[in-house]
Amino acid sequence: MSAKVITITSGKGGVGKTTATANIGAALATMGQRVACIDADIGLRNLDVVLGLENRIVYDLVDAVEGRCRLSQAMIKDKHIPDLYLIPSAQTRDKTAVSPSDMIRICDELRPDLDWVIVDSPAGIERGFKNAIAPADEVIVITNPEVSAVRDADRIIGIVEAEEKGTPKLLINRLSPEMVKQNNMLSADDVVDLLAIHLLGIVPEDKAVLISTNQGTPIALDNKSLAGQAYQNIARRLMGEEIPLLDLDKGSGFFNRISSVFGSGD
C-alpha cells in the first residue's frame, strides 16, 4: 500500500485550512488509517497548536529536508489517536527553505508506511503554495460562503488545474444554515454553482470548533458536534464511501439535494 497525498489549500487566509487538515487527518486516523499531517506553512507554524502537540516538537520539516534528522524523528505522534502523526513546520525559517522537489521527496519517503499524507498549504499563490501542491495526488480547496473567499478559491482552482493536478474537490467551511435561510449568506448550492467543482463536504459554523481548538483536541473526535460529524463524513467520502451531506437545515433536507453531479466540471 502506498499513501495518498492530499493537499488542503484556499488562496485566501483564515478560511480554515489548518483546522480542516487537523480534522480530516484525525477523522481518517480514528477509522484505523495511518496518517501524517504536514504543516507546509514555513515560518508560520500553526498545525501543532491546533492538534495540541506544540510541546512535543524536537525536529521539524526543514530539519528533515536539510538532513539534520531522519524523517521519522520529525514525525510527532498524536496524543489522542494512534497512527496519527504531525510533521511540524519550522518557525524561524521562511518558505525558501523548502522546494517543491523537497516536498515530493519527503512525501515519497512517507508513502510506503502510511495510508494518507495531508498537507496544510499556506495562504497565497506563491512559493509556499507551490511547495504544498507539488506532491499532491489530490487537492482540496476550502472556502467560506463569502465573496472574497469564493473569488480566491476560483483562482486557486484555475492554478491547480494549470499545474495538472486535476480538478480539486471543494470543502465549504463555516456555513451558517440560519443566515442561508434568511438569504443573507451564499448557500452551498450557490457556491457549487459558481465554482463548478465536486463538493466533498460542508462544515457548518459551530462554536464547538473554537472550543476544541482552544483545548488542542480536534473537533472530529467529538461525534456530538455537527462540525465533528461533518469532518467524519468527509473522511469517509475520501475513503470512497457514499455518505449524503449532513442535513444542516433540519427538516427540509435542503442540502441533501446537492449531489455528485457537479463533479463533471473537468
Next chain:
Amino acid sequence: MDNFINRIFSKEPSSADKAKDRLRLVLINDRTDLSAAAMENLKDDLLEVLSRYIHIDPKSMRIDITQEGRQQRLIADIPISGPVSRKY
C-alpha cells in the same frame, strides 16, 4: 428557484443574491481576463467587422459570456436586418 421567488415578491434582491450576481461577473472577468470595458471594445470591433458584410442594428446586438461548468463561452446574438447595399 428560491432566488426566483424572492425576486418576484421583493423589490430589493437579498444580500445573498447580490453576492452571487457580483461573484458571477467577477469570476468571468478573472477567468477570461476580460474587463467590462474590454468587452465593450470587443463588441464595437465585432460590430465594425460584421457591418462590412451584413446590416446590423447595434442596439439589438447582444454579446455575453456564459458559464458552463468551468468552461466560459462567448455567446453573440446578432439579428440581421438586411444585406449591406453594395456600391458598384
